[in-house]
Amino acid sequence: MTSTSSLPETPISKPHRSAAAALLLLFGLSGCAVMGGGGTDPGFGDEAVSVELTDVPFHPDEALYCGPATLAEVLGYTGVAVEPEDLVGGLFIPEREGTLQLEMMAQARRHDRVPYRLDGNAATLLEELHAGNPVIVFQNLGLAIRPVWHYAVLVGYDADAETVVLRSGPDERRLRTTAFFLRSWARGDRWAITVTKPDQPPATAQPVRWLQAAVDLEQTGRLAAAAAAYESGRERWPDAVGFHLGLTNLHYQAGRLEQAEDAARQGLAQSNDDQGVLWNNLAVILADQFRWDEARAAAGEAMTAGGEYSDAFRRTLARINCRGDENCLRQRQTAD
Numbered sequence: 001m002t003s004t005s006s007l008p009e010t011p012i013s014k015p016h017r018s019a020a021a022a023l024l025l026l027f028g029l030s031g032c033a034v035m036g037g038g039g040t041d042p043g044f045g046d047e048a049v050s051v052e053l054t055d056v057p058f059h060p061d062e063a064l065y066c067g068p069a070t071l072a073e074v075l076g077y078t079g080v081a082v083e084p085e086d087l088v089g090g091l092f093i094p095e096r097e098g099t100l101q102l103e104m105m106a107q108a109r110r111h112d113r114v115p116y117r118l119d120g121n122a123a124t125l126l127e128e129l130h131a132g133n134p135v136i137v138f139q140n141l142g143l144a145i146r147p148v149w150h151y152a153v154l155v156g157y158d159a160d161a162e163t164v165v166l167r168s169g170p171d172e173r174r175l176r177t178t179a180f181f182l183r184s185w186a187r188g189d190r191w192a193i194t195v196t197k198p199d200q201p202p203a204t205a206q207p208v209r210w211l212q213a214a215v216d217l218e219q220t221g222r223l224a225a226a227a228a229a230y231e232s233g234r235e236r237w238p239d240a241v242g243f244h245l246g247l248t249n250l251h252y253q254a255g256r257l258e259q260a261e262d263a264a265r266q267g268l269a270q271s272n273d274d275q276g277v278l279w280n281n282l283a284v285i286l287a288d289q290f291r292w293d294e295a296r297a298a299a300g301e302a303m304t305a306g307g308e309y310s311d312a313f314r315r316t317l318a319r320i321n322c323r324g325d326e327n328c329l330r331q332r333q334t335a336d
Helices: 066-077 084-091 102-108 122-130 179-188 207-219 223-236 241-253 256-272 275-289 292-305 310-321 328-336
Strands: 098-100 114-117 137-140 149-158 163-168 169-179 193-195
Touching: 066 102, 066 163, 066 193, 098 114, 102 114, 102 292, 114 207, 122 137, 122 149, 122 193, 137 179, 163 179, 163 207, 163 275, 169 179, 193 275, 193 328, 207 241, 223 241, 223 256, 241 256, 241 275, 256 275, 275 292, 275 310, 292 310
Parallel strands: none
Antiparallel strands: 114 193, 137 149, 137 193, 149 163, 163 169
8 A cells, every 4th residue: 555654544445334235155065065955936937038158168077076167167258268177176175075155256256257146036047148148056956855966057048948058067058948947956045156257247236246246356355356346336336335435445555546536536426325435535545645735625525424434534634634743633632
């Protein structure tokens, strides 16, 4: 982080709080996995339109490596050249003969891609397919009392034949009736993810979930990918303040003050939420550039907005009024 000695405090960061309704990740194993489930699905519907993504790569899986194989397929589709063997070490758990769903998502992040958990319904799957996004699905190919856990990649749907097309095991085009697929998927708790580039949110993405996906990238050190995810989020949902805050703070921590200032100002122009936080962060950024008058005005706007961070806003304004001089600050604190 680049910061001057005059203003050591960093902006207030609220992407975690704004993304309080974060993704619920199911801890399961495939082996392909260990996990139960049930439930029903209304089906693909009479108005569903056929689709097939023929360009999705295929990696035949003859053993227990359906997790690495399916992840390699969707990563390859997004431009990441990787073989299942390259992923086995980080995914496959020999003693459990399976792959953790959580690790599937973590491995996608390590390749600067966004794993996004989908809603568990057929309409969502179809919408993603029509948007050009293959879907990793988790199935129980056996019975509830004798499960056979499996990952596959959903790449198509034939409305006339009422079948789905899967990259699955040794089959590049495994055809299954929608009824069979929905039952096996329901027994896997209807777990499904897309894996996309950070600048391309899924068709069915929701702002809170995409924000959390960006935060997850940032927390794992994938900063360029996180910036792209924040940027694509604010482009798609300009009134969602979390993307503006996340981008402002990410640029600030990297010492990119001009970009941080632009992100804060864009947030103020496009979102009505957390205006006090955005004004405060802008004040800190301006003070780091010794633009004291502008910084004081921004801090005053934060004070006017008030809210739960009022004490932090007050401290920011005090530092700006003292231009970071510690003696001045101590005298003000004594006077208070």
